[in-house]
Amino acid sequence: MSEQTEPIRASGSVVLDETDRLLLAHLGRDGRASYADIGLLANLSATAVRRRIDRLRSRGVVRGFTVVLDPEVLGWQTEAFVEIYCRERTAPEEILASLRQFAEVVAAWTVTGDPDALVHLRAADTRHLEAVIERIRREPGVQRSRSSVVLSQLIG
Amino acid sequence: MSEQTEPIRASGSVVLDETDRLLLAHLGRDGRASYADIGLLANLSATAVRRRIDRLRSRGVVRGFTVVLDPEVLGWQTEAFVEIYCRERTAPEEILASLRQFAEVVAAWTVTGDPDALVHLRAADTRHLEAVIERIRREPGVQRSRSSVVLSQLIG
DNA sequence: ATTGAAACTCAGCATGT
DNA sequence: ACATGCTGAGTTTCAAT
Numbered sequence: 001m002s003e004q005t006e007p008i009r010a011s012g013s014v015v016l017d018e019t020d021r022l023l024l025a026h027l028g029r030d031g032r033a034s035y036a037d038i039g040l041l042a043n044l045s046a047t048a049v050r051r052r053i054d055r056l057r058s059r060g061v062v063r064g065f066t067v068v069l070d071p072e073v074l075g076w077q078t079e080a081f082v083e084i085y086c087r088e089r090t091a092p093e094e095i096l097a098s099l100r101q102f103a104e105v106v107a108a109w110t111v112t113g114d115p116d117a118l119v120h121l122r123a124a125d126t127r128h129l130e131a132v133i134e135r136i137r138r139e140p141g142v143q144r145s146r147s148s149v150v151l152s153q154l155i156g
Numbered sequence: 157m158s159e160q161t162e163p164i165r166a167s168g169s170v171v172l173d174e175t176d177r178l179l180l181a182h183l184g185r186d187g188r189a190s191y192a193d194i195g196l197l198a199n200l201s202a203t204a205v206r207r208r209i210d211r212l213r214s215r216g217v218v219r220g221f222t223v224v225l226d227p228e229v230l231g232w233q234t235e236a237f238v239e240i241y242c243r244e245r246t247a248p249e250e251i252l253a254s255l256r257q258f259a260e261v262v263a264a265w266t267v268t269g270d271p272d273a274l275v276h277l278r279a280a281d282t283r284h285l286e287a288v289i290e291r292i293r294r295e296p297g298v299q300r301s302r303s304s305v306v307l308s309q310l311i312g
Numbered sequence: 313a314t315t316g317a318a319a320c321t322c323a324g325c326a327t328g329t
Numbered sequence: 330a331c332a333t334g335c336t337g338a339g340t341t342t343c344a345a346t
Contacts, residue, residue, distance in 0.1 A: 014230055014231065021259060024259050028223055029256055030221060031188065031220070034320060034321085035320080035322095036320070046321080047333075047335080048333050051332080061225060062223055062225060063224040065222070065224065066184050066222060067218055068218070068222050069184075079265070081267065107312025108311035109308065110306070110308050111307060113302070117310075146269070147269070148269040151267060154252040154253075154264050154266060155252060155264035156264060191342075202341075203313070203314085
């Protein structure tokens with residue numbers, strides 16, 4: 001008989017019931033909400049809420065709590081998303097590999113749908129942003145691109 | 157919009173002193189830390205800490221608090237981007253506010269260009285993803301949406 | 313910054329499934 | 330066993346000073 005202190009994590013799939021989802025959704029909206037308040041939403045006592053959240057922590061689902069700061073104040077800069085349309089016989093991976101060199105590229109994904117790839121940019125200002133987008137458009141494998149400047153980050 | 161009730165924030169003019177940075181750093185690490193605990197770090201009373209944080213909230217520096225989830229533990233590996241087209245006379249902010257309730261919404265931005273907003277989703281699988289997108293499409297202010305499933309994240 | 317009242321957290325114990 | 334509810338002591342919040 002083996003002693004079991006850690007909950008066994010079935011590879012990658014932790015099961016959440018509907019109540020867990022309610023609690024997490026509420027905590028997502030207000031990470032400092034009291035357990036009693038959260039409980040009102042789910043018809044649970046504060047104790048039950050706390051136990052469920054503790055369990056979610058120990059299972060690693062909840063990594064912690066944090067403050068959400070306004071991107072501008074954080075010193076974040078001008079952001080944009082650029083959809084990349086690849087030229088024939090060009091793999092998006094090739095293009096994105098060459099985009100790696102740009103510090104302005106925060107993230108990039110290959111996607112299904114009309115465009116082949118989506119690139120998340122961050123630049124000092126619109127001038128800087130324009131220059132980066134221009135360089136991306138001039139990449140050999142890029143047929144065309146479509147840009148959206150981020151006005152504000154409302155979630156995330 | 158008929159009237160502008162919200163003050164327009166002059167860009168990037170908020171100044172934080174060293175104490176503010178200390179408090180925010182601590183709250184970043186533990187968003188549920190008590191004011192007294194935070195105060196120990198900065199040699200402030202709990203009341204003083206609370207007042208500073210309240211001021212940071214009212215200045216818009218602190219947007220709120222939230223829970224940090226571990227997507228991998230949840231087994232949520234399917235990602236997508238959804239472009240939202242708002243119905244007439246509907247502000248994207250309204251829609252995105254209602255999207256806050258979904259734990260599957262990783263991030264959301266209002267953007268320039270054809271769509272009004274861009275939403276980053278993360279779900280367990282395509283089934284799960286489909287359900288979330290379906291719920292988003294049914295939001296009152298949403299006229300139409302266009303989804304791209306993420307094939308792979310190459311940068312970021 | 314300090315005070316005091318109300319609210320909250322959190323352990324231990326009890327109950328129902 | 331397990332998840333929840335209750336109780337009470339200690340802590341934290343919050344408005345007033």
